[in-house]
Amino acid sequence: MKLIFIVCPNSLMKRPTGISLIGMIAIVVIVAAVGIVILASIGQAVGVMLFSKPCIAEVRIGSEIVDSAPAASLLSPESPPSASEINAMIDSANEREDIKAIVLYVDSPGGEVIPSREIYEHVKYSKKPVVAYFRSMAASGGYYAAVGSDYIVSEPETITGSIGVRTTSVSMSGLFDKLGINYTNVVSGKMKDMGDVNHNLTDDERVVLQSFIDEIFTEFKDTVYENRHGRPGFSDEEFNKILDARVLTGRQAYKIGLVDELGNETRAFEKAASLAHVTEYDKCEITPDRGILRSFIQELARPLQVNVNVNTGLEPNSKMGVSYT
DSSP, X not given: OOOOOOOOOGGGSOOOOOOOHHHHHHHHHHHHHHHHHHHHHHHHHHTOOOOSSOEEEEEEEOSOBOSSOOOOOSSSOOOOOOHHHHHHHHHHHHHOSSEEEEEEEEEEOOEEHHHHHHHHHHHHTOSSOEEEEEEEEEETHXXXXXXXXXXXXXXXXXXXXXXXXXXXXXXXXXXXXXXXOOOOOOOSXXXXXXXXXXXXXXXXXXXXXXXXXXXXXXXXXXXXXXXXXXXXXXXXXHHHHGGGOOEEEHHHHHHTTSSSEEOOHHHHHHHHHHHHTXXXXXXXXXXXXXXXHHHHHHHHHGGGOOOOOOOOSSOTTTTTOEEEO
16 A cells, blocks of 8 residues: 655645634624623523622513513514513522522513412512512512512502403404404304404303403402511501502502512612621622523624514403403
């Protein structure tokens, strides 16, 4: 067997293409950004000690409470966390050794029934102290989600309360008639198309609908009573007065014992630290775990974000959707 070596003259070899200074800077920036995202994700997932002091975590409910977040796109890359993501953040905070307490930041008008209750359960049975902080709004499902916390701090002007349940039924039968649209349902029972847009609620349908609204409301009311009964300022008489689902300011809620203290976000952190028996601490915000690549793309696309809100006058889930709003 012969080994043959072929030697090419220098003149025949291609020179490597050079990389411009701008290109190298861009590569360094991208690598650094990916590294930061990876380190942050690892630190949050496994609880690596990224803080020199004990940490008070902040978990945010900053929008309507929904079961699943809308899909991201380049024009709208980042959506508020869903209820399941909020629950996962609470679980993550409970598992991290460096985190000693949780501040639940609430700025929400409420939302879907089951997701609101699920957040409440995670808050109620948290291994670590939870202090709820009410920002601009913590109403209905937003209040429900937080009522299981160990302590509630509210801004004086916060809109809260609205302890109640509602559903919306929209009838378009008159419009269909005018447009000559023949809309027909074939059903197995007279209640099967209850709430359908093709007819108004009948008296029998209204009775059935009211019965399960009342059942869900009773569960909401009992949950609030269980968690607030015995707190300073709470009385059965005052509590029963506000069960017409009226909204309250933070001051009004404080007077009847629905919140424990009027104060700001700093005060909420101070109270959380006190409950955790720590004097010096850092603040750390827990964010949804949406994957390293997705987080990186969202950060790059953030300048492109466009928000478009269209008010149709209808509830998003207007066909028999039930919500704490």
